[in-house]
Amino acid sequence: TNDLAVLVQTLEELDGLSENEIASAAAAAKDRGHEGKWLIGMVNFSGNPVLDSLTNRELRKKIMQESLVKANRANENDNKPVLLQMVNLRAERAKLFGKNTHAEHVIAVQTAEHPDNVHAMLRKIAPAAVRNAKAEAEDLKKSAGHEIESWDWGFYTEQVRLEKYNIDTSKMRPYFELESVLKNGVFFAANKLFGITFKERPDLTTYHPEARAFEVNNEDGSKVGLFIGDFYTRDSKRGGAWMNNLVDQNFLFNQLPVVVNNLNIPKPPAGKPTLLTYDETTTLFHEFGHALHGLLSQVKYPRVSGTSVQRDFVEFPSQVNEMWILWPEVVENYARHHETGEKLPQEWIDNLKAASTFNEGHATTSYLAAAILDLAWHSLTSEEAAKVTDVEGFEAQAIKDYGLEFAPVPTRYRSTYFSHIFAGGYSSGYYGYIWSEVLDADTVDWFKENGGLQRKNGEHFKNTLLGRGGSIDSMQMFRNFRGRDSKIEPLLKRRGLL
Ligand SMILES: [Zn+2]
Incomplete structure (x- = not known):
């Protein structure tokens, strides 16, 4: 990965990048002994953030192509042999546990229970996702004036985003000041829903001076x-x-409970306010959703407390908390210009909402390709695993079997750099993001049907689900909350796939 970094000889080739990006590329080149040049480092997914703004098409192509062969070049860092070894060992272990495959072994204790249930859900989404991605490519083609390749996608997407929705995220930052987002947004919404209040306790010593402690109380003072x-x-x-x-x-x-939220916001110079991006604001609401899961827990045993739930369930409450970011009563309360106090313009809020399904065909297709790749590698019996020798062929076939092959939209991770499943703890679990989003979207609909940001709604969510941790079967909790099994339609609607 490191030596695939692309060395750029002239500044002209970097046209489109911000001053910051150019400065860090220059610093990266200097670190590697190429002073006076620029180095674009690889990141661990297919593509690269600079592809969104780099105007030089040849350079974009080079960066994309190099990003797709990470750890797959027949040298000492080639991950293919170790990948095959892991797939074989996992299949063998599953057999020792009396299961046919690693996926069956892992998913047996998840809410999905069996890989067949996961496939049934993913197959409902895949055709619509690819169809939308192809329609998006046609749109981008009009703007580009030529066929869209994978290295063009991000670049023209940003252009169309600006043309179509007039969203310039850099202009929004003055409205997302950290103190206000935290207290008038995140805490405010939690107070409306659960009646809890927050009081900063600077007198409490934490593990680092930057870690701030807040005492959380119920409305009755407990x-x-x-x-x-x-x-x-x-x-x-x-x-x-x-x-x-x-x-x-x-x-x-x-x-x-004592719970911590960690973010990685760059610290502004002393005396300057911390202005968040829209993404960072989203992250704050998301992570606080996990914090609420921990804080509102009401269980007997620590082992099932708060977020100690199944992996394909744990993201769901935090995803739900993101629904309040643009909720009228909440956004009006926190998104204020840090100097003038003026509200985030309604037109921008409308544009952000309208843009929520934009490019979702691409996002869903590249995600699904990775999710099914994970399942394919782990749905082999030990006999089948022993026969696989061609990693790239296996990968291509798995994606094709699902109808997800579309060159302009590569899988988010190819096998040799899919660290979630070969280095992290997500083997046979990458599907969990969209699995829990089904519950999330269905829950968001419930809140909307029942009047939104109201104390009684928060109480119901807390009593049936959020406060129960892992003490009750997850899908039973969901039924207790929703009054029925989950439906997939709200998710399809949200992603523009209906
Ligand atoms: Zn999360």
């Missing part, structure tokens, strides 16, 4: 627990955003 917000990036922190529990709520030892 204690809920502690919330710690650790928002800025720093050298000693790992990347990404996540929630973790320092203390799990439980009645066994009568412990109240």
Whole structure:
């Protein structure tokens, strides 16, 4: 991956990139001993963020092509042999556990219960996703004046996004100031739904000066627990955003929860406000959804407290919390210009909503291709696994079998750099993102049908589901909450796939 980085000789070729991106490419080149040149590093998915703005088509093509052969070049860093070994060992282990395949072994304890159920769901989505991706390609082609290749997709998508929806995310940042998003947005919505209040406790010493503690109380004054917000990036922190529990709520030892939200927002210079991107705002609402799962837990045993639920269920409550970001009462309360106090213009809010299905054909197709690749590798019996030698052929066939082959939209991860399933804990579990989104979209519909941001709705969600942790069967909790089994239509509608 490192030596696939693309060295750029002239500044002209970088046309379209921001000053920051150019400066970091220059710094990266210098680090590798190429002072005066520019280096575009590889990232761990198919494609690269710079493809969205780079105007030089040849350079885009080179970057995309190199991104697709990571760890797949018959050198000492080629992951194919170790990948095959892992697939074989996993199939063998599944057999020892009395299962046919690794996927059956893993999914047996998830809410999906069996790979067949996952396939049934994914097959409902796949045809519509590819159909939409092809329609999107036609749209982009009109704007580009030529056929759309994978290296053109991001670039023309950004152009069309600007033309069609007039969304310039950089202009929105002054309206998303961290303190206001946190207190007048995230905390505000939680207060309306669950009646809980937040009081910052600077007197409490945490593990780092930047980690801020908040005391959380119920409306009757009784204690809920502690919330710690650790928002800025720093050298000693790992990347990404996540929630973790320092203390799990439980009645066994009568412990109240202590939960942490971590983000990686660049710290502004001293005295300057922290202005978030729309994505960072979304992340804050999302991670706080996990925090609520931990804080509102009402269970006896720590082992089933809060977010201790199945992997294909755990993202669901946090995804639901994202519904409040553009909810009128909430957005009006927090999205204010940090200098003038003026509200985020309604037209921009409408545009953000209108754009929510934009490019979803592409996003869903590339995601699904990766999800079925994960299932394909792990749906082999040990006898079948032993016979596979051609990694690329296997990959192509798996994607084709699902009707997902469409060259302008490569799978989000190819096998040799699919770290979720070969290095992380997501083997036979990558489907979980969309599986839990089915529940999320159905829940969002329930809130809308029942009057939205209301105390009684929050209470019902908490009593039937959010507060139950893993103490009740997940799908039973969902039925208790929704009054029926989940339906897939709300998700299809949300992604523009109906
Ligand atoms: Zn999450």
